[in-house]
Amino acid sequence: MSEHSHSTEGHGHDDHAGLSKGKIWKVFGILLLITVIEFIIALVFIPKGYMTQHVGNYIYIALTLLKAFYIVAYFMHLKYEKLGLQLALTVSFVFIIYFIVLMLIEGGFLNIHMMNH
Structure with a gap:
């Protein structure tokens, strides 16, 4: 052992x-x-x-x-923690929030567009 x-x-x-x-x-x-x-x-x-x-x-x-x-x-x-880990987590978090906002905007656009037709 x-x-x-x-x-x-x-x-x-x-x-x-x-x-x-x-x-x-x-x-x-x-x-x-x-x-x-x-x-x-x-x-x-x-x-x-x-x-x-x-x-x-x-x-x-x-x-x-x-x-x-x-x-x-x-x-x-x-x-x-080390700066590298802080940056990796922060940048990942920012991109996730960015993509969620984009999906909400696009989803809202699709719903408004479909209701108008």
């Missing part, structure tokens, strides 16, 4: 040491603040007419992407 070492190459324990309890609570506070802003927009700004639903939707999308960034960067430890 051969002996296997249980060490991982390139990833020491100190690589992820930046995620302390204090950092976790800070990220939690940021996520909580973003969620509170979303609720205020949904329960105050849009119903009272300070903001249209259309503008509110764009703000929701932006705030949700910001929350997704914090979750992926800190809780899924992407912030502590």
Whole structure:
């Protein structure tokens, strides 16, 4: 039988040491603040007419992407990975979103085009 070492190459324990309890609570506070802003927009700004639903939707999308960034960067430890992996995942994600948007636009165009004939 051969002996296997249980060490991982390139990833020491100190690589992820930046995620302390204090950092976790800070990220939690940021996520909580973003969620509170979303609720205020949904329960105050849009119903009272300070903001249209259309503008509110764009703000929701932006705030949700910001929350997704914090979750992926800190809780899924992407912030502590090498730049190559970060770029590969980010570029892939951008292309997936781009293709989804294109499909939604084209699908909407097809539905409108078919209803007019």
